[in-house]
Each structure stands twice: as C-alpha cells, then as structure tokens.
Amino acid sequence: MSAPGPPARTGKRATVHDIAAAAGVSRGTVSRVLNGGYVSVTARAAIERAIREVGYVPNTAARNLVMQRSQAVGFIVLEPHTLFLEDPNIGGIMLGANAALSAADYQMVNLVVDSERDTARITRYLSGGFVDGAIIVSARSHDPIIQVVGGLALPSVFVGHPRDLHPEIPYVGIDNLASAEEITRRLLATGRRRIGMIAAAVDRDSGADRLAGFQRALGPLFDESLVAEVPVYDFACGAKGMRTLLEREPELDGVFAAADSVAAGAMEALRESGHRVPQDIGVVGFDNSSWATRTRPHLSTVHQPADDIGSHAADMVLRQLRGDPIAERGLLLPSPVVWRDSA
Amino acid sequence: MSAPGPPARTGKRATVHDIAAAAGVSRGTVSRVLNGGYVSVTARAAIERAIREVGYVPNTAARNLVMQRSQAVGFIVLEPHTLFLEDPNIGGIMLGANAALSAADYQMVNLVVDSERDTARITRYLSGGFVDGAIIVSARSHDPIIQVVGGLALPSVFVGHPRDLHPEIPYVGIDNLASAEEITRRLLATGRRRIGMIAAAVDRDSGADRLAGFQRALGPLFDESLVAEVPVYDFACGAKGMRTLLEREPELDGVFAAADSVAAGAMEALRESGHRVPQDIGVVGFDNSSWATRTRPHLSTVHQPADDIGSHAADMVLRQLRGDPIAERGLLLPSPVVWRDSA
C-alpha cells in the first residue's frame, strides 16, 4: 500500500505552489521549468527534484481554464450504440484517428450519440470546453449536434461526404459511387445478367452513393425490384436481404452487398438455400473488412482504407488546431477493388 | 449560417458575468439560480431571460476547478486497440456501463491503453482530474495504470476477477471457472471422451479460470496435450487452434472453445477438414455473443451478461462517487449455460 506508485496517496495533490515551497523559489519560476523559459541551472535542478519529491501532477482543469484548451478531440459517432460496435469500418477509422491524435499528444474522446438524452449531454460536453476539436462520423444534415459544432466554430472534420452540410467544415472519405460502379462492372464482366443489390443505410451518403454506383454500372440492366433495402450494415440484415432477393427473383446470378458484413450474411442465406458461390451466384461486398476473409470463398470487395481515413481526419483537425488554414474543401482517398473468389 | 443554433457564433462565449450584467444583478445571484439557492422570483425571471439571451453555456473547466470534479468516468480497456473492437464482450460491457452512467448524467470516456505512449498519456489524463472514477477492464496485476488509479485513490471497479490486485477496489464479473466446468460436463454427458480445449488469453483471470474449469470437469480424462493455447479471443486464433488440435489428436470428438468467436473460427476449420458438427465433433463456446447464432449449427455456450456487468460496474463507481461505502468486496453475476445444436 505504501511502497509503489509515484503519486503519494495523500488526500490533496501537490500543486505548483507546493513545488515552489519545497524548492524555495516562486511559482513563476516553477511554471517556467514546467513549460519552457529562461531559468538558471541551479534553480532548475532544485525544482526538478522538488517535483519528484512532492509527486506533482498538473491539474488539467486549471490549465485548461487559463489556456482555454483541453488537449482532447471528440470522435463523434452519430449511430446507434450497437452499430458502433458491429461496424468494423467505424472501428478502423477510430483506430486510425486515435493513432494520429495520440502521436500529437491529444486524447481522443469517444462520443456516441444515439438518443435525445445523449444529444443533450454531449452538447453540454462539447460546449463545456472538454474538447478542442471534433471528428464527426455518420452525420446526417438534420443532426442537432452538427448545429452545435457549427455554432461553436469547433475545429472539425466530417468523415464521409455529406452534401449540403456546413460547407466550411472539410470532409474526408472515399468515392463510394465510383467504387460501387467499378465492382458492379466486374460482376457484369464475369457474365452475370440478373444482378441484385442489398442496399443498406440509403439514408446516408455512403449508402445512397453505393446504390447510385450500382445503378449506373447496370444501366439498362438495372431493375428496381432487384434492390433489397435494409436499414443497417450488418450480418443479419444481409441474410434477410438475400432471402428477399431470392424470393423475388429465383434466377438471380449476381449480388452486390453494400458491405462485407452484409455480404457475409447473404452468403449464409445462400448456403442455406443451396446456392453455390460463385458458381450459381456471384457475390461482391464493400469495405475489405475482416469479414471478407472470414467467408468461404473469400469476398471480392472494395478496399476502404479505414485507417487512413481516420488518420487523415485527425490530421485535418490537428491542422486547424495549429492555425494552418486548410485549403481543400475535402479529401477523397483511393479505394481500389480487390478481387478474390466470390465473383 | 446565421439562423440556427442556440449559442451565438461569437468568438468569446458568454459567462456568468455577462448574464449578471444583462440582468442587472450580481454574479452571486446568477450562480444561485444556476445551482440552487434562495433567489427572488423577479430576479430569477430576469436572470433566466438573460441566460437565454446571451446564449450561456457553463465553462466546465472552471466549474471542475472549483468543484474538484469532472462529471466523467473513464472506461479503461487494457487490451490492444484491435481486440477492443473485435471482442463483442467488451463492447457489451461498455454499452451497459454507458447506459448506467449517462442515466446518472455522467459522461463515459473511453480509454484504450495499448502502448507505452498510451500509458503515459492516459496517466496524465487520469491524474489531471478529467475523470471522477474508472471502470477497468482486462487488468493484469503488473499494469502500471493500476498503480496510478490506486495511488490516486480514484473511485474504481474492476471488471473481471483479478486476484492479488488492490483488494480495496471492488470487482464485478462472472464465475468463469464454474461455468467452464459446467459446459464441459455437458460435453461429457453427450458421450464425448476425447475432449480438447482452445484456451485463449490464459495470462488473464478469465482465460485461466476457463481453463481450470475445463480441467476440473474432465478430471482423470484431462490430457494436457489436448489444450491448444492461443493468445487472444478471436476468430483467426480459433481456426488456428482447431487445426493444431486436429493434428495432435485425429480421434478428437469434443472441443471447448474459450469464446464464441474462437468457436466460430474452430468450426470454420472443422468444415474445411470435413468434420461434421455435432455428429463427429461437439463444439461449445463461451459468451453467448452474436457469434453464437452466426455459426451453423448454432453454438451451445455460456451466457455472459455483458450488459449487466457493465451497468453493475457503473453502479459501483457511482455509489463510491456518492459516498456510499460499498460493502461487498465483489459481485459475481449468474452466467447460465445455453444449449443449442453444436453439442
């Protein structure tokens, strides 16, 4: 109980004042060695020893108050809590952002807003100066949090490409439309003609763009009845969507699932109904997440550089924080198709 | 740009001082209506109007400084970042904790510590008064963060049942040993005799206890060579562990996988090697996560009430925060076996 751990387990924590007293100098001098500034060698030595002795650890609230910053950036996810967990994509983006942020010595604070109550609490949190900036994922234009962030003029970045949405806030993402088009084309190239899509989250820009890309690739072959819309990117929705499609069109020979998790669910449904992949039906996904190599056969899919998206998003916030004006209105990262065996 | 959003987009935010000026009262009176205290009806009305007018939002740093609290609780995960995403169990616990915390108007702050650098930054974060309490997941006794938390006397709770680890910090979890024993027994009851285990994370209490339970159930039938140890609870490790086991013992007729994700990987390997489940080999898992119903056949497993664990953990921190002394040294939640078709 008494041996280890640098900070002494006393009720009150040591302050700059205590260091000053212990070292026999003024608080100003202590502050100068803590930050950077002219201080004599002898004074510095005495103070550094005192710091260790009293087990000093800075009080961030006090520092924030005077510095007007928190050294933290919010990672705001506007999705149900459960999806936040299920979606490997959001996870990857989060990891990338966290790595970049922590390299710059910023703490990432994870904020999932799902309910009215969340909105209120997180509004308070953002307004309270707990974060210096924000990375916003899955924004829709009506989200009240967006208004708050805009009103606060909080240095921010959108992940994704929401249109008509605070043009002064930059974005980073991929070209969902072009990539969806490209992967659908390859489905055509392997001879499929009755091609369906399991479209998810069409109320969001990513979902809508993937559907649009699919339609553009198919051109006159596009058949609205071969699009099964499901609410979210997940396994269960994929299985359900696939069953719907099979029911509507027994002759189906190709399927574009809007995400790998959706594709995995679809393949499960396909196996149950006795269809072989890729012989009977070709399947392609989107994301190149760990789902893609968890299915048999492995999924052909679009690689979404989640990690890069996250780190670029973090960089854009960091740059605003530094005062560097950011030139681009937005940033689209490459998302190449990766071919495996499912189509 | 100018229409919506309560806080006016001015550079400086309104303070209590501004409210006082606008309402023609002193700061003290304003503070009293903000918190609670005696204040005349007329003054209150004027102040409340002024608050809306100036678009006041409290400065949390200042409030924290004077109140010596942050109204936030850290959710500390001592695991690699990637596992934090993959492990559905941690996710469920997080969700449960978040729900309880936000119901009590606390902000949950997610802290994953994976590297040296993380440790330093998060130590600073915790010590800086950013959180009033902590929920600690996956602790091992040597983790330096534990020392910090202990040294700070930060109201905390362990998720899991780490022994020899700060006995003054309560824990909440399940009885991994008993449940592992129980589910292994049922494997025996269905006639299996050459039973192996894919043991994961044996350096942690949960992993070690599950292995111990397995051994206790088997008694004299226990064969050390039929235990394949893998580093973490995940799909890929499950497949690899299964292949190892099959190689060591072609006559294997039962397998206990230390987690559902591990079991799913194992079943994938089994399918590839042409073994039928449950006819040739019975498989049981642990967690009752979404993996359990994603496999064919569905997994028999142990239900781990992740949500409840999370909310109970949050409650224990909240109680300490309120000053209620917490009586129990720890809390073990029921974790019943759920039988499906894989064994």
Add this chain to the structure above:
DNA sequence: TTGTATGCGTTATCAA
C-alpha cells in the same frame, strides 16, 4: 434575499 470577496491551480505579464 442579495452583493462582495476569496479561492480553485495554472499561465502570463510585468517590474525588479
């Protein structure tokens, strides 16, 4: 019921 004054722990601006 209200106003005033003081302190929370830092940093920053001055003189010295």
Add this chain to the structure above:
DNA sequence: TTGATAACGCATACAA
C-alpha cells in the same frame, strides 16, 4: 533570471 500579480470562470462563505 526571477518574483509578484493579474487573469481564467465559477462557486460559496460571509456580510449586508
């Protein structure tokens, strides 16, 4: 190079 001293925005004990 250093030591006072004034902010930062809020809560609160005390005086009025």
